[in-house]
Amino acid sequence: MKKVIEIVNVIDTTKVYAELSDPNSGGICVFIGAVREFTNNEEVTALEFETYKTMALKEMEKIADSALKKWSLNKVIMRHAVGEKGVEEPVVVVGASSAHRDACFEACRFLIDTLKETVPIWKKEKFKNKTVWVSAHP
Amino acid sequence: MNVLFFGITKDIVGGSEISISDVAKPLNVAGLKKRLIDSYPEFSKLNSLAVAVNNEYADDNVILTGNEEIAIIPPVSGG
Numbered sequence: 243m244k245k246v247i248e249i250v251n252v253i254d255t256t257k258v259y260a261e262l263s264d265p266n267s268g269g270i271c272v273f274i275g276a277v278r279e280f281t282n283n284e285e286v287t288a289l290e291f292e293t294y295k296t297m298a299l300k301e302m303e304k305i306a307d308s309a310l311k312k313w314s315l316n317k318v319i320m321r322h323a324v325g326e327k328g329v330e331e332p333v334v335v336v337g338a339s340s341a342h343r344d345a346c347f348e349a350c351r352f353l354i355d356t357l358k359e360t361v362p363i364w365k366k367e368k369f370k371n372k373t374v375w376v377s378a379h380p
Numbered sequence: 381m382n383v384l385f386f387g388i389t390k391d392i393v394g395g396s397e398i399s400i401s402d403v404a405k406p407l408n409v410a411g412l413k414k415r416l417i418d419s420y421p422e423f424s425k426l427n428s429l430a431v432a433v434n435n436e437y438a439d440d441n442v443i444l445t446g447n448e449e450i451a452i453i454p455p456v457s458g459g
Contacts, residue, residue, distance in 0.1 A: 275459050291458070292386060292387065293386075293458075294384070294386050294432070294435075294451055294453070296435050297432055297435040297436075297451065298458075300435050300436070322458055322459075333459070334458065334459050354459060357458055357459055358456070358457075358458055358459040359456070360437075360456065361456060361458050362386065362432070362451075362453050362456055362458075363456060363457070363458030363459075364386060364387030364388070364454065364456060364457050364458070365457045365458065366387075375387055375388040375391075375454070375457070376457035377427060377455040377456070377457040378387065378388040378426055378427060378454055378455055378457075379425060379426065379427060380427055
């Protein structure tokens with residue numbers, strides 16, 4: 243399977259190497275996004291993610307397909323978590339494997355940057371006394 | 381016509397789906413956005429407001445018949 247596109251409740255980061263490993267790949271590049279404890283010096287207790295799943299999977303497919311067209315990749319993975327996630331928990335994993343490192347480094351950056359721009363997933367930051375939908379307001 | 385809401389727009393309208401009936405036809409995406417902003421002024425304060433028709437981002441001039449799956453997409457913030 244060349245592409246793995248998933249929205250899951252819990253991300254297992256230990257399986258990503260096996261998923262991207264390929265006899266023709268000399269390079270594997272992975273980006274993992276995780277929950278950070280502080281936003282603008284305010285303590286975050288958790289992030290809550292929700293998605294419009296059917297559309298999100300479709301948009302993720304499009305991004306993976308563009309990456310496969312732009313670079314010579316053997317495997318591509320895009321996996322995002324939903325639900326409430328605590329500090330240090332992984333929330334997104336994207337990665338690519340290719341014969342040489344340039345293609346997978348560039349593709350990996352493209353995968354996460356484009357996901358953040360177009361995929362219908364929303365995160366709410368939970369602080370001690372309030373919650374905020376990220377990026378909703380100027 | 382039924383409209384789905386996510387993220388902050390779900391909080392603004394107070395539910396994940398509402399039915400909109402009294403709209404002038406033909407209604408396009410721009411008209412739906414205007415209708416929502418008129419009913420819920422909070423929508424005009426958002427960084428962006430997109431509409432998806434059948435799981436695809438739709439331009440303002442796309443005509444809506446009510447048989448589509450219509451969703452309101454506030455600024456996305458995945459990752």
